[in-house]
Amino acid sequence: LAYLESIDAWVLSDPGVQRLRRVLPERVDTVVGAPNGFEFTDTEASARWLELLPGVADVVYDTDRSLLYASVSELNVVLEIDTGGEMDASAWSARVLAGERSPMAGSLHGPAGLALDALGGALYVSEASRHVVTRIDLSDETMSPVAGVPDTPGFLGDGGDARSALLDAPAGLALHRIDGTARTLFIADRGNHRVRSVDLPQSTITTVTGDGVPLTAGEGAPASVFSIDSPTGLSVDAFGNLAIAGASSVRL
Numbered sequence: 624l625a626y627l628e629s630i631d632a633w634v635l636s637d638p639g640v641q642r643l644r645r646v647l648p649e650r651v652d653t654v655v656g657a658p659n660g661f662e663f664t665d666t667e668a669s670a671r672w673l674e675l676l677p678g679v680a681d682v683v684y685d686t687d688r689s690l691l692y693a694s695v696s697e698l699n700v701v702l703e704i705d706t707g708g709e710m711d712a713s714a715w716s717a718r719v720l721a722g723e724r725s726p727m728a729g730s731l732h733g734p735a736g737l738a739l740d741a742l743g744g745a746l747y748v749s750e751a752s753r754h755v756v757t758r759i760d761l762s763d764e765t766m767s768p769v770a771g772v773p774d775t776p777g778f779l780g781d782g783g784d785a786r787s788a789l790l791d792a793p794a795g796l797a798l799h800r801i802d803g804t805a806r807t808l809f810i811a812d813r814g815n816h817r818v819r820s821v822d823l824p825q826s827t828i829t830t831v832t833g834d835g836v837p838l839t840a841g842e843g844a845p846a847s848v849f850s851i852d853s854p855t856g857l858s859v860d861a862f863g864n865l866a867i868a869g870a871s872s873v874r875l
Contacts, residue, residue, distance in 0.1 A: 625684035625691060629708040634691060636679040643682060643693060643704075645712065654712040655693065655704060681795070683739040683746075692720065692746055694734040699723045701734055701748060701759070721748070721759055721766065729766040731757070736857075738796035740805040747808060749793040756793055756810060756821075770810060770821050770828060778815045778835065785821045785828035790814075797857035797865070809865060811854040818854055818867060831865065 624635045633646040634654060642656030656676045678697030684690070691704040700722035706715050722731035733752030740747070746759040747769060755771030770785035771793065780788025791814025799807040808821040809831065817833030832846040837853060856868035 625682045627684055627691075627706065628686055629689065630706075630710045634682055634684070636682050636693065638679050641676045641679060643676065643679060643691075652712070654715065655702070655717065678733075680735045681737045683737045685739060685741050687741060692737055692739065694737050694748060696733045696735055696751065699731050699734065700725065701731065701737070701746070720746075720764070727759075727764050727766065729757075735794050736796040736811065738798045738808060740798055740800075742800075742803050743805050745805075747796050747798070749796055749810065751792045751794060751813070754790045754792060754814075756790070756796070756808070769808065769826075770819070776814060778812075778817070781819075781829050783827065785826050788819075788828045790819070794854065795856040795868070797859040799859045799863050800861075807863075809857050809859060811857050811867070813853050813855055816851055816853060818851070818857065818865070832867070837870075 624633060626633055635644050637644045642653045645652050645654045676695045678695055680694045680696050682691060682693045689706045689708040691706060693702045701720045702717055703720040704715055704717045719725040721727045732750050734748050735751040736749040738747040744761045746761055748757050750757060753773050754776045755773055756769040758767050758769045768786050770788055771790040775789055776791040777789035790812050793810050794813040795811040797809040798805045805823055808823055810819045812819045816835050816837045818831045819828055820831045821828050832849050833851045836850045838850040851869050853870035854867050858866045
């Protein structure tokens with residue numbers, strides 16, 4: 624879910640119909656994904672007429688550059704959609720930023736959650752199928768590891784280097800900023816029924832909440848032993864308060 628302030632609209636992923644939808648005060652329309660649409664090519668295309676987006680998972684918006692980023696897990700790509708700040712979605716263009724059919728070196732496997740550090744020029748992507756979180760440098764369009772060991776699901780590594788820790792099907796991401804600088808990356812470690820945090824300057828990982836038990840229980844207990852069930856979505860405010868959407872509940 625992303626808010627486009629310049630046109631007072633929300634854009635959300637609609638995986639059931641494999642499209643991105645735009646919610647305006649007066650209507651809801653499709654902005655990316657069309658039946659019998661054209662396949663991605665190496666050149667930019669009208670965003671509205673791209674092929675359907677199976678497994679479209681998350682979307683974030685760079686307000687300063689008027690760019691939308693969308694993860695499409697079943698195509699193993701992240702899209703960059705240039706809105707130009709325009710209301711007319713037919714003027715929007717799109718390209719594959721990362722993953723299959725992208726000129727960027729490296730691949731993505733089941734991209735799911737996204738978190739944008741616009742000031743730092745980086746996009747964070749959780750790869751559910753590879754059990755890692757990856758950082759995309761938006762200036763030179765390169766990828767680097769943030770957390771997890773590729774193709775190795777599990778739970779391990781709290782207190783150590785995040786790149787040596789084990790995750791299991793990571794999903795939603797959220798960034799906490801201090802004075803505009805990204806400091807902490809929160810990860811919905813869905814398969815482990817936990818939320819993990821990575822101190823970005825130190826690259827260390829810890830568990831914020833969840834005890835590995837897929838339950839919604841423990842009201843009043845410390846966050847470290849609070850049970851959560853398959854966390855998928857995260858949001859963090861300026862004060863560091865974390866909201867968690869799980870399989871059976873939403874917790875703050």
